[in-house]
Amino acid sequence: MSEHINLPEGSIEKQTTTVNLGPTHPATHGVFQNIIELDGEVVVSAEATVGYIHRAFEKIAERRPYTQIQPLTDRLNYCSAPINNMGWLITVEKLCGIKLPKRVDYLRVIIMELSRIADHIICNAIIVADTGALTPFTYFMQLRELAYEIFEEVCGSRLTTNIGRFGGFERNFSAVAWDKIDQFIERFPPALKEFETLCNRNRIFMERTQGCGPISAERALSYSFTGPNLRAAGVDYDVRVASPYSSYEDFEFNIPVGTTGDVYDRFMVRNGEMHESLSILKQAVAKIKALEEADPSVKDVYYSTEAKHLHLPEKPDVYTKMEALIYHFKIVMGELEVPSGEVYHSVEGGNGEVGYYLISDGGRTPYRLHFRRPCFIYYQAYPEIIKGSMLSDAVITMSSLNLIAGEMDA
């Protein structure tokens, strides 16, 4: 190109243009950087830089008592914090060999599926927003609010939830919470349908996203992809089915898969998962109702009696009874009886397999705790995916990968 333009000699050193996408850029939806070399509008090469919000959670975890590590897990993938909390709780329960009552498992499933829906709502709404349609982002996002209100009712907070405790929950679901869950089940399907009518077969959206940022199943597996991004490439791997936890084996659901692993497939897989999550949610509510009908005393079960020594006493008791106060203090300060051992447990998070590798030496804190963070692992494939595509496609590819800076940097 440059030979047609009369420029003084030596004024152009290279033929490509360097563009910095990030660290703070509207396209990154988080703090990470991509240094992209462009030839015109085509991406020649890219280099991803992460670590801008690294908070050394793994190191901090080596010093914190088990109960105090849970708030750290919120801050990994803050779009689906409850799933991370549950993953951590189940890991420690596995280490301690605690079995949970069915009702607690189902309550957890309700929270996890709501969280998955909230995660997919934001990711899919952002894909559509990045392709130029802001309507779903402003309207569909209201539904996430409904899910967050349920979390608020159950645990008191919305984004960084710190929901659940070892052996169950901190308290039972209130009548208001059940009411809100019913409301969600009622109001979500029409809104999802509206969203799908707007996008799924929308000519402009399809042409924009189909064939954009594809990855083959083979490469995706080699890059250790998990979650919707792997399933979009056609591999039906889902931790909920492969190694069920929290009684997922009791539920009937499908795993949506794609074929080409492009942006449209990732979008459709997430959409399909929202339908499945809703179905699991309904099943869980029905199962809990059935349990309670069979035995009304089950209504008060919200933690495992096996985990009594790990469960914080009721707040009114802490303020009025000596023994409860002592237990409260002991647990908060980390005087838990945790066996020594080595355990890996993973759950299906919002964007892939969230794993916890825990080495315990029987002490007050973990000897070593490693978080398997799915988006840290699959983000390294980004330069390969976008090579040769247009810059604007690189942007929507990034949003379709559901990258969460907090999870990437730990």
Next chain:
Amino acid sequence: MALTNERIKERLIEKFGGEITGMEEPYGMLTFTVPAAMNLKVMQFLFDDAELNFRFLTDLTGANFPDRKGEELSVVYHLHNLQANVRIRMKVFVPVEKPDVFSATAVFAGANWMERETFDFYGLNFVGHPNLKRILNVDEMDYFPMRKEFPLEDQSRTDKDDEMFGRGGSQF
């Protein structure tokens, strides 16, 4: 025939004999240790063998055991056979003076950043890695922060008595 831990053990011992040590099954996951010089050979065998078929690298991380002389640092691989749905854990131990481990990037593309992260935090030198530099920490850092000798807080602080809380003492 379903792939059991016993069968994997058999196959590994058949191929590598006494080189593979420390076989155990904590919480049902087959765990074993291979010598640092053989990690790639074993991984390639696990990858290529039609029966074992461990073609998915779930996780790669490090750990530091300052008390184990000669094997202070370890690399832990979690491998997954997605078809038979079996997970295994493979460990490699290396001395802190010479923390050389062969890189798994030739087998798994995804090992690239995981190894960079492990190098960043433990100083494990992955031989053959295409781009071994720090990833989460700043490039100028001259220590490896996840090693146990690196204190989380300034240990010279005198205004705080840590005996009752956390790990206590100065060694952690």
